[in-house]
Amino acid sequence: MAVVLSAALVALSGRYGFHRDELYFLLAGRHPAWGYVDQPPLTPLLARAGAAVFGASPTGVRVVPALLSACSVVLTALLARELGAGRGGQIFAAGCCACSGYVLAIGHLLSTSTFDLTAELGVLLLTLRLLRTRDSRWWPALGAVIGMTLLNKQLVLSLLLALLAGLLAARPGQETTRRLRPGKARLLLGPLLALLLALPICAPTLWWQATHGWPELKVARVLSHVDGVSGRLLFLPLQLLQFSPVLVPVAIVGLRRLLCDDELRWARPVGLAYPVLCVLVLLGGGKPYYPLPLLLAVTAAGCEPVVHRARRSWRTLTPRLLLAAATSALAALPVLPVSAVAVTDAVDIDQGEQVGWPRFTRATAVAWTTIPTAQRAHAALLTSNYGEAGALAHYGPAYGLPTAYSGHMSLYDWGPPPDSDDGPVLLVEQADGQHRLEQPFSDCRTVKRIDNGLGIDNQEQHTEVVLCTGAHRPWSVLWPSLRQY
Template sequence: MLAAIALTVTLTRYEFFGDELYFLAAGRRLAFGGADQGPLVPMIAHLTQLIAPGSLLALRIPVVVLSVAGIVLSAAIAREFGGGRLPQTLAATAYATSPFMVNQSAMLSTFAFDATFLAVITWLLVRWVRTRQDWLLFVSGVVAAIDIQVKWLIPVAWVCLGIGVAVSGPRAMLRRRALWCGSAVLAAAAIPGLVWQSAHGWPQLAMGAVVGAEQDATGGGRIGCVVQMVGLAGLLGALLLAFGIWGAFRVHSVAPYRFLVLALLLYAWLIALSDGRPYYLGGMFPVAFAAGAVSLSHVGVERWMRITGIPVVAISVTTVVAALTALPLPGSWLRTPIDTASQLVQRVSLHGTEGWSQLTETVDDAYRTLTPIEQLDTVIITQNYWQASALEQFGKQYRLPAIYSPNRGFGYFDTPPDWASTVLYVGVDNAAAALRADFASVEPVARLDERLGIPGINRKLTVWKCVRPTYPWSQTWTRMMAPELEQGV
């Protein structure tokens, strides 16, 4: 309850994130698939705005529910392991004070849903081991089927769990019809997304390389990914994570669930090997924290709490409270401009995103430079999907023309019409050379460059007037499509 209140009170501390704006745009154009995510999160984003249009609070309420669910699941899994009140409290506290939970509760995201659904699956499997009620296996498949509507990560985690069971048992799980029926539900739920991917050239495959490149640029590669995974667990969480791995091989009450630890290690290895996001592992944190808390109870948790535990818990709680109250840091603290991808990630994490109104006003100013005749056949094209999503969300009052972007999922929404002979192109300062290959005339009509702004939003941004496309849009659009989030850093 305290966590729910704290998270709700601080829910609007950040402005809209770029991906949140994209989910709103995707929610207005629901489809069975997307370039890098399924339809569930955009659908929920759309529903929240039907209930409370423009409300940032309504948009983020689902992540509070998911974050609290992660805390409860951590305690519930510890209880299934045979842990009493203290181990349950310790596991729940570890999740509640983890940097992962702070990030999960900060904005509407796919990983907030994916992590909680995976945690539910692990709880169902743990409960099956204790009770042997086969319906739990089928329900786990149903939850996985829902999760695949969020992101295409759950099949990987599902296979890792299966390998863990095959290696360490209980192998009787693999002989249960309910498990295979649940797996069939998961496979069937993947079909609409696979059909969409096939019809659109399998953009999800290209996104793997893009995510890897972004991770290398901001996280220090595979070693950095592993370090970040541990960092996302937090001080208390990292300690319980280590004890959980140890306890799976040394503690009698945790040993029957060793397959979960093996699955966690395999999943973490695959994430790092593929240059994935470190937060992909977050769905395994509840079971890891629970295993660690119960393992501690077998080595004298009361004594540990008196000597080490209380300071560790106090530091963890203080850190998360400070993060929730202090972040985002005020803009007056900014001193240096953003010139690298890692600086951009740090800036967004500590200060959030801003500059959407400046972006919208700049584009509107550029649009007003056109003659009434030119405005009739004008569309707006943005270099990245954040810009397009922001202009669509905040540009309603300006009566801007139709907005398109060839970037990531936005590029699959629609193609500009062939009657569009004038384009206002919103992009980074060096975009002119590429544009001249597609238009007869290209000239800058507006520029936005706040020294301490965010590249691509209110820094290093130019609006170009592009006249007379060289080729039909059906050809040009395919060539312009790009999965990378270009922001000029």
């Protein structure tokens, strides 16, 4: 199942084009650092490595997420085995993972969630192994995996906090209590050893965040404000929709088993951790998909009972997996013609963000030629977001475009243009009607409007390319006012 999934993901990887985030990761990979304002360094490094090894194309960049998704399938099967599943339950768990819309979506695109899913499943597997065996030899491995996960995202800290809350809330049985009494010192030594292994791995990126004022927290607050109250009200429905409504009954069986089955009393902290994590993410204004790695582990717990009730007959389970795969693929993968993206974009906006970037670049290049040739050496190109800057960095050199600057996210740290670029300024400005990007510049006029030619209402559709005669102040003075998250 892992091989089939990864092969399907690679086969479909070049159907549309780059996602705006992938173009940003490729650009960030050219500016290696221990951290960025919106993420740790691992995903940009994976983008750079994928492009170097497999080619700077959508397929080349997406080989890595396809392989990571295959690992996630195997880890989900191992989680089911840890929770008592036999061969059939393990196969069904692998199938549930491979058919989940969330797994397909992040396996198709390179994102910070891609590595995060695999790493958090690894954390959960090692946690279950520790809970079941009480073997302290697993603590170093857990610490190393946590350290690697923190190089990609800090979300694992919420997962660990939820697991700790689940451990404290679960009432240990008499046998468990008896086993813990003689080994309290060793019980404390294990987490300390894990911490000592995790810290050296993630210390550089934590130090970067600390010395830069913890910008990731600022970005998180901005994203939480953008989602607003409606995002919190739709938190659970969107989470289950992204996971796969067809697989939700299996997850419910798994949650009930973890909370009520005496045979899995030792694993009860994992079951309790899921609602705790949902509450933590809600309070923090996080995305609905943040708890989905833990939900996959909960689903793995339900696979053995579901297979047993089906009397080990796949005539009822196979159609369920096929239905889940079909609905998830339609929502998350580029299986439809590009002309149909306007329909699927209503379900998954990431589909539309993979369309139109070469056309966007060509339109910007046409607008650039409206600047008199003699003035282009001192002209500047400024974009409103990292997706635009990433696209122009990737496709722009073929059209003779200069370096594109932006105050968005970490691109702010790679600017500003030199003060010697005191000529015309070409702005790529999203069509929100507010023209905020034009305010520091003189005599601005629209010279081009972006049209992807497919009627897809993505973020760049109807973007305006605006030509201004110059800036009111030197770039070095103006730049701090252009910072945006």
